[in-house]
Amino acid sequence: MELIITSMVADKPVVIFSRSTCCLCHSIKSLIRNFGANTTIYELDELANGQQIERELIQMGCKPSVPAVFIGQQFIGGSNRIMSLHVQNELVPLLINAKAIWI
Secondary structure, three states: OOHHHHHHHOOOOEEEEEOOOOHHHHHHHHHHHHOOOOEEEEEHHHOOOHHHHHHHHHHOOOOOOOOEEEEOOEEEEOHHHHHHHHHOOOHHHHHHHOOOOOO
16 A cells, blocks of 8 residues: 555544545445444545545556545445445444444
């Protein structure tokens, strides 16, 4: 994982790289927040180094670059992957294991 991204996701149960104008990003943020998850959100269009972070996400294989969801410091995927995990009832266990939610 790239150095900047590694430091941004360190010690955080859930990190979402997003763009404030992206409707898919909004949906994924809402979904995860609705579980009561402790999330850290980075809006790339509002950060001075947002373009550099976006390049690193693309180098890691994030296509499109946002939303990019990390759970327990591991890159999980974008909107399709998160929705698939949710439909398969696998998202909540990931959030619990990362100590993002307590049920």
